[in-house]
Amino acid sequence: MQTLLAFIVAILILVSLHEFGHYIVARLCGVKVLRFSVGFGKPFLKKKRGDTEWCIAPIPLGGYVKMVDTREGGVAEADLPYAFDKQHPAKRIAIVAAGPLTNLLLAVLLFGLSFSMGITELRPYVGTVEPASIAARAGFVPGDKIVSVNGVAVNDWSAARNEIVLNLESAEVNVAVETQNGRNAVRTINIAGTADAGQVVKQQGHIGLLPFKITNTLAEVLPGSPAATAGLKKGDTLVTADGKRLHYWSDWSSLFRQSPGKSLTIQYLRNGQTFETRLRPNSEELPDHTLIGKAGVAPQSDEAWTEKIRRQYTPTVAQAFGMGWQKTADYSAMMVKFFGKLLTGQASLSHISGPITIADVAGKTASYGLQSYVEFLALVSISLGIMNLLPIPVLDGGHLVYYAAEWIRGKPLSGRIQAAGLRFGLALMLMLMMVAFFNDITRLFG
Known part of the structure; x- marks a missing residue:
């Protein structure tokens, strides 16, 4: 019940605010909004306020904002100036971009709220190297301090782990470390294209390194x-x-x-x-x-070692939200890089997760406490924002491409091109959904 409740709350918050971003900018741009729905299916709760019908529907896997649009049926002549498709492309771009940008802004606020409660960081020290693991074969030893990964400086364990996992499927990973005796060394992980790389994905990025001794x-x-x-x-x-x-x-x-x-x-x-x-x-x-x-x-575990690598502090409110902005920017860049690797075949589809995994993680983070759950919401909000900005027809990013092209050309793309793009987008999203559900089920029963 906790898992289900945590998942539903997450979807309601993230989807509602995403759609609210579309709604607010649509109203500011003079577009008439007919319906604001949280959830799909036949609404079981409705409330009419002004021109807009506010609804809650039974399938909590998304939501939508329905605007006046001549492409979706007859529109009264009095409503034509307020139709979405009759607006300047710049206004349509602003309306469409508002949803994903709201998710990214929400992530900044959620991270800032979490960080203002206090921060616990783990310094990038290796505490344990599992025998016969990928890390052991790469030469890691307890006491190594990770300094950089492929030239990218890292300051905490999470950043070091993310950089290693993001690169190990597609390239040789060179991890610069400072040993216990103060010497500089490089630990090289070279498993790109091997069965080990696929195994790491199944183990959610685990290569045999732990920060705790x-x-x-x-x-x-x-x-x-x-x-x-x-x-x-x-x-x-x-x-x-x-x-x-x-x-x-x-x-x-x-x-x-x-x-x-x-x-x-x-x-x-x-x-x-x-x-x-x-x-x-x-x-x-x-x-x-x-x-x-x-x-x-x-x-x-070695409590003295844990105290050495753990850093706890409480930043000021301004510092907390500044760190929230930086964390959002870092994770957004990492996700864009991941999608780029996925497109070029340098990252595995096994990384893609669906609603079952999201629900599972929602329940676990909720059990850890409010701060963990808030940071989980921030991460999913970033995923939702970046995913929707991808230039795939049926997603917000695909519509942005259409409207930008219309603005540049001075006229819309032909109906044939838009219809072909829509079919391609639907097929691609269906494939991704099937992969996500397959990965979820594999993780659940694997």
Whole structure:
């Protein structure tokens, strides 16, 4: 119910304000608006105010503003001066652009509101490198500080991750780092065109890097697991395996994984005293018939390291909204770059998400708190704004192209060209919707 409610609220806010942007500018330009609807289908709630009928319809996946337009049927002679299609192209461009621009402005306001509550940033330090991962093969080690990605400077973990993920499908990614001993180095990820690139997309950009450092102290021991049978408990610190000291949790994880059914002599600390036990990891077969071992334990994070990489502060209101503007500009540029890569085949269609994923993330962010949900709304608002500005017929951006061409030529494009563009746009959007639903279902059940 929380997921459903969070999704509906998000759609109502973002779509309503998008359409309200169209409505306000249409009225300012002297266009008569017949209906403002939130949702599709037969309205179940109507309210007439002035010339406009305000409606709420049952399908909460969009909305629309219906204006007087001679192309959609007969128009009374008295209404002709107020018809949308009879306005100067500049006015029509302003009306159409108002919706997406309202979404982008809303994102600035939402980010600003979130940032004014306080900001928690993670500095771009590598805390954990998962064994045998893409990151491990690229040479990353715990303690690396990421300085830049393909020459683009990064100041926090989120920016570093986004730059890496955006580029790894289409090009070699060179990550400049500063090591723990202060030396400069470059970690190179080169998986473009390989199966690994597709796997990263399925794992939502995960390449085996985590900002948090994991200790050898146990945070959890699953009941009935090999570790519980061996007598290990929460709070125990693993020290040696078969007489060999293992310094990192990644080493322990790798050892358990590579030792299915094998008896291991484990030395551990409990309340300052050293104990020894025998542990035999369970065997589990992967889909490729590889056997791996599982011990049934989870580690604690290093709180001192977390304090080192975490930065918390509360900016002034002016600073918060200035940062909101910058964040909106950065994410907008990133999305435009992504669509460019998608068009040239340098990015996978697997990145495209639909309403099921949006609903899932809406529910999760709402459960984390108001600030997370507000930032989620900002990101979706940017997506809605940029998506609608794409020059695809049936989207706002396609109409902008038509009206700009009309303004330049002094006359509209022929009906044949507009009809062909409409068919192309509908086919393309239908394909994207099918891909989005397929990706959603794959993520949900995959």
